[in-house]
Amino acid sequence: MEDAKKLEEFQAKIDAEIKIEPKDWMPEDYRKHLQRQISQHAHSEVIGMQPEGNWISRAPSLRAKVVLLAKIQDEAGHGQYLYSAAETLGKSRDEYIEELQSEKAKYSSIFNYPTLTWADMGAVGWLVDGAAIVNQVSLQRTSYGPYARAMVRICKEESFHQRQGYEIIAHMAQGTPEQKAMAQDALNRFWWPSIMMFGPHDSDSPNTGNATLWKIKRETNDELRQKFIDKTVGQAEIIGLTIPDPDLKWNEARGHYDFGKMDWDEFWNVVKGNGPCNKQRLEHHKKAHKEGKWVREAALTYAQKQKEKQMVA
Amino acid sequence: MTQQDALINYCLRLGDTSLILGQRMAEWTSNGPTLEEDIALTNISLDLFGQARTFLTYAGEVEGKGRTEDDFAYHRNEREFYNTLLSERPNGHFGDTIARNFLHAAFLYHLYSALTKSKDDKIAALASKSLKEVTYHLRHSSEWIVRLGDGTVESHQKIQDSINDLWMFTGDLFVMNEVDELLIKEGIAANLNEIKKLWDNTVNEVLQRATLKRPIDGFMQKGRLEGRHAECLGHLLAEMQFLPRAYPDATW
Amino acid sequence: MSKNIKDNQGDVWEVFVQSKPGLPHKHAGSLHATDKEMALQNARDLYTRRNEGTCIWVVPLNAITSSMPEDSESFFDPSDDKAYRHPTHYIMPEGAKHI
Numbered sequence: 001m002e003d004a005k006k007l008e009e010f011q012a013k014i015d016a017e018i019k020i021e022p023k024d025w026m027p028e029d030y031r032k033h034l035q036r037q038i039s040q041h042a043h044s045e046v047i048g049m050q051p052e053g054n055w056i057s058r059a060p061s062l063r064a065k066v067v068l069l070a071k072i073q074d075e076a077g078h079g080q081y082l083y084s085a086a087e088t089l090g091k092s093r094d095e096y097i098e099e100l101q102s103e104k105a106k107y108s109s110i111f112n113y114p115t116l117t118w119a120d121m122g123a124v125g126w127l128v129d130g131a132a133i134v135n136q137v138s139l140q141r142t143s144y145g146p147y148a149r150a151m152v153r154i155c156k157e158e159s160f161h162q163r164q165g166y167e168i169i170a171h172m173a174q175g176t177p178e179q180k181a182m183a184q185d186a187l188n189r190f191w192w193p194s195i196m197m198f199g200p201h202d203s204d205s206p207n208t209g210n211a212t213l214w215k216i217k218r219e220t221n222d223e224l225r226q227k228f229i230d231k232t233v234g235q236a237e238i239i240g241l242t243i244p245d246p247d248l249k250w251n252e253a254r255g256h257y258d259f260g261k262m263d264w265d266e267f268w269n270v271v272k273g274n275g276p277c278n279k280q281r282l283e284h285h286k287k288a289h290k291e292g293k294w295v296r297e298a299a300l301t302y303a304q305k306q307k308e309k310q311m312v313a
Numbered sequence: 314m315t316q317q318d319a320l321i322n323y324c325l326r327l328g329d330t331s332l333i334l335g336q337r338m339a340e341w342t343s344n345g346p347t348l349e350e351d352i353a354l355t356n357i358s359l360d361l362f363g364q365a366r367t368f369l370t371y372a373g374e375v376e377g378k379g380r381t382e383d384d385f386a387y388h389r390n391e392r393e394f395y396n397t398l399l400s401e402r403p404n405g406h407f408g409d410t411i412a413r414n415f416l417h418a419a420f421l422y423h424l425y426s427a428l429t430k431s432k433d434d435k436i437a438a439l440a441s442k443s444l445k446e447v448t449y450h451l452r453h454s455s456e457w458i459v460r461l462g463d464g465t466v467e468s469h470q471k472i473q474d475s476i477n478d479l480w481m482f483t484g485d486l487f488v489m490n491e492v493d494e495l496l497i498k499e500g501i502a503a504n505l506n507e508i509k510k511l512w513d514n515t516v517n518e519v520l521q522r523a524t525l526k527r528p529i530d531g532f533m534q535k536g537r538l539e540g541r542h543a544e545c546l547g548h549l550l551a552e553m554q555f556l557p558r559a560y561p562d563a564t565w
Numbered sequence: 566m567s568k569n570i571k572d573n574q575g576d577v578w579e580v581f582v583q584s585k586p587g588l589p590h591k592h593a594g595s596l597h598a599t600d601k602e603m604a605l606q607n608a609r610d611l612y613t614r615r616n617e618g619t620c621i622w623v624v625p626l627n628a629i630t631s632s633m634p635e636d637s638e639s640f641f642d643p644s645d646d647k648a649y650r651h652p653t654h655y656i657m658p659e660g661a662k663h664i
Contacts, residue, residue, distance in 0.1 A: 305463065
């Protein structure tokens with residue numbers, strides 16, 4: 001049984017906005033919640049490299065190519081920062097990767113959708129990164145020190161990501177009729193999955209538990225989703241694209257946009273593995289990991305040989 | 314051939330080589346053996362694209378017909394590319410990539426070192442910038458050659474095979490024609506016979522540290538000077554150039 | 566000797582980056598690497614892509630000794646009542662300058 005006094009002290013620290021650090025006492029549920037959330041976040045960054053990586057070789061200009069490549073590289077870096085934060089909770093990166101590959105751990109479902117045209121690079125940067133940023137900005141104030149620090153660093157680096165996407169889609173929306181059609185099509189396909197990235201309605205969110213009490217989560221799914229929608233509508237209008245939701249309209253009384261019903265049936269199906277790319281994304285990750293095994297072993301063996309040589313000398 | 318024609322061709326050789334090797338390195342995204350290495354490999358790719366852009370842009374300036382970096386990258390055909398045969402070799406496994414990068418980085422390192430003294434100020438400036446990047450690429454690939462060579466039995470065999478397989482494409486790095494002749498006379502280009510000696514030393518030294526054998530020089534593939542490439546380049550270009558070719562009226 | 570190595574990502578290293586000559590090295594984050602050269606290269610590729618640094622230190626995590634949360638009262642609280650270590654503790658004559 002966990003010591004009631006320790007729990008009380010822990011909660012007092014949280015309430016006083018004092019960050020929890022790796023060596024501090026924490027309730028087991030807090031630790032588990034963070035392990036799950038941070039690793040899921042890390043997996044999302046890493047799996048998220050694939051749908052965008054799909055277009056690096058075909059980027060239509062050298063400028064577009066380096067920008068996209070730099071952005072995907074940042075995502076690898078963000079995955080790395082997040083795994084590091086998650087490792088401070090007493091599980092190794094290898095264990096987290098094993099959980100991903102054995103499907104014990106999840107990643108953001110948005111990456112199970114395919115990127116079909118170059119306009120999707122616009123939509124992904126604008127909407128998917130845009131949604132992620134809303135969430136990440138909020139997480140900069142999360143109660144666990146290493147997670148908050150990773151988020152601060154990530155938010156700083158992410159600042160160009162959404163602009164990169166918006167620039168692409170804005171340019172296409174003003175381009176030839178074919179480009180404009182591609183841009184609208186990308187928005188049509190990515191809009192609903194993007195706003196579902198924030199997760200189920202607060203009323204049916206299974207993992208919330210103490211996350212709010214412990215200030216792991218600082219704002220609810222619905223609050224974050226509303227924030228994202230409110231700031232995105234105008235961005236679509238200004239470039240002449242139409243958000244595919246006939247129920248979308250400004251609600252003067254609420255001071256927010258009202259929007260239509262999300263298809264949670266599709267959402268849960270994609271979470272459960274029935275999205276267009278779930279299998280492909282995981283297979284890709286497993287293959288790369290497997291193909292890297294001999295390389296990692298060589299580096300480990302070399303290091304050990306060097307150590308042995310030093311001990312003899 | 315005028316000096317202007319020669320200089321354009323020389324810039325295209327440098328620009329194309331970085332472009333094609335950069336395109337290959339970008340294919341590593343999300344495929345690295347660790348996350349750290351994934352980032353390292355794409356860093357190299359970004360450096361190479363940077364070099365490609367500046368050399369292709371300069372080619373356009375020398376030509377004076379308004380062609381841009383993208384015109385050169387996206388609107389030329391297979392036989393109009395002057396990249397080294399080594400740069401276009403497919404990635405294969407990690408060892409194949411490291412071997413290719415190492416043999417190539419050792420070449421570019423000595424080439425750019427020499428070109429920092431070029432009498433063409435722009436070439437000298439671009440070479441100085443590129444040299445810093447290639448110095449790191451050489452360090453990165455050398456350290457990996459050593460770890461794979463002196464790692465496990467499996468890794469030793471794999472990297473030795475990679476070096477052996479790529480060896481016949483190294484001769485192409487050093488061939489010269491009238492372009493070189495003309496530009497060497499003007500103090501603009503580097504003499505590749507000199508570069509070859511330096512390259513030999515670097516390669517020998519690292520291979521020895523890595524407990525690897527230097528392959529015996531056999532018949533060498535050649536072709537970059539005439540734009541004569543392996544089949545794989547056509548596929549690389551078809552993929553790379555698809556959008557601007559499919560939508561000629563569009564800008565991106 | 567070098568058999569029985571289990572596939573893994575290498576050790577955890579902590580990275581400290583000096584952003585300008587004259588400034589102290591500051592903790593930037595951590596990474597995995599199998600030896601110090603690889604740790605240094607990985608740190609360069611991971612933590613200095615945006616001109617963040619002029620010098621990097623890498624330190625294996627297991628070489629760092631940290632005080633524990635339970636040490637904190639006995640380590641840090643005793644300095645609470647020693648205000649005389651701070652210049653504001655002292656009363657200076659009115660009008661005294663440059664002191």
